[in-house]
Amino acid sequence: MGIIYFLIxxxxxxxxxxxxTFILAVKNGxxxxxxxxxxxMLFDDELKKTKSNLNK
Structure with a gap:
């Protein structure tokens, strides 16, 4: 029974x-x-085109 307490x-x-370790990794970015x-930013123009096409 003692081994169970040790393992827990x-x-x-x-x-x-x-x-x-996880908290430190998140805080450090x-x-x-x-x-x-x-x-x-490379795909920004395509997003604007599809939004304007949806509004028509």
Whole structure:
């Protein structure tokens, strides 16, 4: 029975470490999208054309 408490404790500690790592990665901008804004400007004219065609 003691091994179950040990395994639960270890798994909770590992989960906390992963949570802290994830929070630090988000705060440091690891998941910021740098690629999409640069590509979006290439297709901006096509979006304006389709919107104007839909309004007619």
């Amino acid at each position: 404790t270890i798994s909770i500690l590992i989960a906390i470490v992963f949570l802290i 690891q998941f910021d999208d740098d690629y999409t804004p640069s590509v979006r």
